[in-house]
Amino acid sequence: MRNSNFLEKRVQFLADNIGRLFSSEKISDFLKSQHVKIAPGVIQNYTEYLRNAFIIHEVNRFDMIGKRIFESGNKFYFENTDIRNVITGYNVRDLGKLLENVVYNHLLFLGFEMKVGILNTQEIDFICTRGEKCFTCR
Numbered sequence: 001m002r003n004s005n006f007l008e009k010r011v012q013f014l015a016d017n018i019g020r021l022f023s024s025e026k027i028s029d030f031l032k033s034q035h036v037k038i039a040p041g042v043i044q045n046y047t048e049y050l051r052n053a054f055i056i057h058e059v060n061r062f063d064m065i066g067k068r069i070f071e072s073g074n075k076f077y078f079e080n081t082d083i084r085n086v087i088t089g090y091n092v093r094d095l096g097k098l099l100e101n102v103v104y105n106h107l108l109f110l111g112f113e114m115k116v117g118i119l120n121t122q123e124i125d126f127i128c129t130r131g132e133k134c135f136t137c138r
Contacts, residue, residue: 124136
């Protein structure tokens with residue numbers, strides 16, 4: 001890992017954007033507009049390091065119509081919301097994000113496999129499956 005400054009900024013970005021859909025390509029494009037050149041592959045590698053350290057979970061986006069997994073536009077949740085709060089500080093305005101993170105962690109604990117999706121213009125926070133059971137949460 002060569003760019004510890006970028007890793008810190010990546011963690012901060014994830015902490016500020018719990019439960020939002022975004023891709024490495026969009027982050028890379030934004031950074032280019034700020035005159036910082038970091039390839040999408042590097043962004044993905046740093047995200048993978050955070051996943052392997054059990055700091056974050058990545059949830060894939062699922063196409064509800066075509067029944068396939070997209071390769072970009074995933075959501076990220078923290079393994080522990082207190083870690084997130086240490087990074088960003090607790091703010092009551094973030095309660096919705098934190099609750100979504102807690103619901104994700106609880107469903108994961110219950111053994112559900114989860115994906116996120118979009119149906120027409122509606123975002124689906126969780127597509128939960130366990131065995132033959134499947135349900136969605138908005």
